Amino acid sequence: MARPVLQLENVSKKFNDGDGRGTIVALQNMDLAIQEGEFVTIIGPSGCGKTTMLRIMAGLTAPSSGRCLYKGKEVSGPSLERGYVFQDPRLFPWLTVLDNVRLAGNKGERFLAKMHLSEFKNAFPHELSGGMAKRVALARALAPEPDVLLLDEPLTNLDLSTRSSLQKELHNIWQQGVTCILVTHDIDEALTLGTRLILLSQRPAVIQHDIVFDLPFPRNLKSEECQHWRQKIVDLTMGVAY
Ligand SMILES: Nc1ncnc2c1ncn2[C@@H]1O[C@H](COP(=O)(O)OP(=O)(O)OP(=O)(O)O)[C@@H](O)[C@H]1O
Ligand SMILES: [Mg+2]
Numbered sequence: 001m002a003r004p005v006l007q008l009e010n011v012s013k014k015f016n017d018g019d020g021r022g023t024i025v026a027l028q029n030m031d032l033a034i035q036e037g038e039f040v041t042i043i044g045p046s047g048c049g050k051t052t053m054l055r056i057m058a059g060l061t062a063p064s065s066g067r068c069l070y071k072g073k074e075v076s077g078p079s080l081e082r083g084y085v086f087q088d089p090r091l092f093p094w095l096t097v098l099d100n101v102r103l104a105g106n107k108g109e110r111f112l113a114k115m116h117l118s119e120f121k122n123a124f125p126h127e128l129s130g131g132m133a134k135r136v137a138l139a140r141a142l143a144p145e146p147d148v149l150l151l152d153e154p155l156t157n158l159d160l161s162t163r164s165s166l167q168k169e170l171h172n173i174w175q176q177g178v179t180c181i182l183v184t185h186d187i188d189e190a191l192t193l194g195t196r197l198i199l200l201s202q203r204p205a206v207i208q209h210d211i212v213f214d215l216p217f218p219r220n221l222k223s224e225e226c227q228h229w230r231q232k233i234v235d236l237t238m239g240v241a242y
Helices: 050-058 097-102 109-112 130-142 160-175 187-193 224-237
Strands: 004-014 024-032 039-043 067-070 082-084 147-153 179-183 195-202 208-213
Touching: 004 039, 004 050, 024 050, 024 208, 039 050, 039 187, 050 067, 050 082, 050 147, 050 179, 082 130, 097 109, 097 130, 109 130, 130 160, 160 179, 160 187, 179 187, 195 224, 208 224
Parallel strands: 039 179, 039 195, 082 147, 147 179
Antiparallel strands: 004 024, 004 067, 195 208
């Protein structure tokens, strides 16, 4: 098999807080290999360690033990090759939409257009709806043309039609060769977009199930095959609050 694009090798992450709550173990001995061209979706209970896992892959947080490798080299900090979309959009409020994305690269304007936001390029973040702000954050992550996109629930709290149009956009980005890793709470979203699903346990997160969806695109969620997978995932997550 080809060398994985991203790899976690026996990764654990502990947080020590000075607040008397002691040590929190977020990830425990996690092994995961992601191949180029996969669309990996990650589902797990709130607080189990999903964001921590993505931050380690991005190089924003170091593991307490174990290693994270990107194309065979240990990750030691963030890189524009690994785009990151945060759980909240995190735009700079004093910069226009265009300046927010330009900060990430001069192709920013092109990606704003792809997100259907050209009209709003001179607007400030407080003038945007939640969905628009998320699209700007996505355009910003895409501007440096990353090889890998790490997506932390980028489509939660959006109305159905915005959500479905952004899902199409993510699918297109993936089809153009970007390896995607998406944290979501939504089984249907995982079924719509993913080639693989990782189900995590309660904290400390360990991989409970690693499922490959061998289904063609576009996915019809009403099809027998999708319904079969959906039921299977619901059964696997029974008793765990996701
Ligand atoms: N910087 C930090 N300092 C201390 N504890 C932290 C820190 N970051 C995360 N944690 C703890 O690690 C655990 C996992 O957090 P994480 O944000 O990775 O969860 P999550 O799976 O993304 O949750 P959610 O679905 O709610 O976004 C939580 O108990 C959280 O309190
Ligand atoms: Mg999170």
